[in-house]
Amino acid sequence: MAKEKKYESELLITRIFSAPRELVWKAWTEPERVMRWWGPKYFTSPICKIDFRVGGSYHFCMQSPEGEDFWSTGVYLEIIPLEKIVCTDSFADENGNVVPATYYDMEEDFPLELELTITFEDHNGNTKMVLQHIGIPEGITQELTKQGWNESFDKLAEILE
Known part of the structure; x- marks a missing residue:
């Protein structure tokens, strides 16, 4: 049953970055780069x-x-x-153990595991990146997640310039 719920809804975000594809790729795959943009506005990524x-x-x-x-x-x-x-996406504790959303005072029906697909392609000398976040509950949770991703991608755009 949980497997089915995981795919009920999706969040799709497309962004064009003024940077070569290789640089946008590295921003997702190299820890020191991820730490510079991961998280909404005013959040940091210390680890x-x-x-x-x-x-x-x-x-x-x-x-x-x-x-x-x-x-x-x-x-x-x-x-x-x-x-x-393509990767799974779950809330975790500081030791990397998967935890339910209630660990962070979120709603009980939030899936334990979501799926992320991020694609990268050349686009008129820039990079088109599409993020598909599958399983985010619809409504306010999805809206807040969308806002968080977009604020993160705004930070990413700044560091790519």
Whole structure:
């Protein structure tokens, strides 16, 4: 049943970055680069670990302006260099263990595991990046997630310039 729920809804965000595809790719795959843009406006990313290979995992920390840590983790399912990344996406604790959304005072029906697909393609000398976040509950949670991603991508656009 949980597997079915995971795919009920999706969030789709397309962004054009004024940077070569290789640089946008590195922003997703190199910890020191991810830490510069991960998280909404005013959030920081003090810790980022990436084992970038199919079957490898990531473990990111996003810190609020008030100093509250929000951890996420996932496993890389598919990697096509410079073209596509598919991975799971879950809330985690500081040790990388998957935790329910209630761990962060979010609603009970939030899926334990979501899926992210990020594609990259050349676009008139720039890079078109499409993010598909599958399983985000519709309504306010999806709107807040969309806002968070867009604020993160605004930061990414700044560091790519």
